[in-house]
Amino acid sequence: xxxVTQSPEALRLQEGESSSxxxxxTVSGLRGLFWYRQDPxxxxxxxxxLYSAGEEKEKERLKATxxxxxxxxxxxxxxxxxxxxxxxxxxxxxxxxxxxLIFGTGTLLAVQP
Amino acid sequence: DTGVSQNPRHKITKRGQxxxxxxxxxxxxxxxxxxxxxxxxxxxxxxxxxxxxxxxxSRLLSDRFSAERPKGSFSTLEIQRTEQGDSxxxxxxxxxxxxxxxxxxxPGTRLTVT
Numbered sequence: 001x002x003x004v005t006q007s008p009e010a011l012r013l014q015e016g017e018s019s020s021x022x023x024x025x026t027v028s029g030l031r032g033l034f035w036y037r038q039d040p041x042x043x044x045x046x047x048x049x050l051y052s053a054g055e056e057k058e059k060e061r062l063k064a065t066x067x068x069x070x071x072x073x074x075x076x077x078x079x080x081x082x083x084x085x086x087x088x089x090x091x092x093x094x095x096x097x098x099x100x101l102i103f104g105t106g107t108l109l110a111v112q113p
Numbered sequence: 114d115t116g117v118s119q120n121p122r123h124k125i126t127k128r129g130q131x132x133x134x135x136x137x138x139x140x141x142x143x144x145x146x147x148x149x150x151x152x153x154x155x156x157x158x159x160x161x162x163x164x165x166x167x168x169x170x171s172r173l174l175s176d177r178f179s180a181e182r183p184k185g186s187f188s189t190l191e192i193q194r195t196e197q198g199d200s201x202x203x204x205x206x207x208x209x210x211x212x213x214x215x216x217x218x219x220p221g222t223r224l225t226v227t
Contacts (some may be wrong), residue, residue, distance in 0.1 A: 004155075040192050043117075
């Protein structure tokens, strides 16, 4: 069964303290791995798509990387406005068998000034 | 591009009542998805449309749930005979086939069943 596991469940950082969030996955044919940011009471906001092992993408203080078993979201010198829940999701299945996203439970990040 | 919109944003209903939610996708996005999210969990897939055709439904989707996308534009999700366990955030997402796989989400409809 396709599965996504995120760790840690919660992370508290001081402003400027860099860290990484982990997303490990087990899928039958990865078509894409996605990172989203979700603020309380709002819908997920798209951040990155990664398609193959070795791929990296960056946006401001965020950098996402992908291996054959996991993805990392690196946060460099975070600011309080980076506080949110970060969700990882995969799209799996060969030949377009499914278009649904399978999500992990997320990492709740709190950045203190 | 005004993004995905959902209405209402909040709905409080009594157990046993029927509710209907609406989703307007990003214009020209031909794929539309419904997800459900409970507190502390990631979104869970419910159903998917390509144009007006409903192509996939979760096995977890009760018979009390029905979704439509009659003209391939907006979609509605109806829950009949609501139960307290239906309380959740209902999220809609859209994407354009062939443009990549990322899905863009709306703000959600928060349902509370009392």
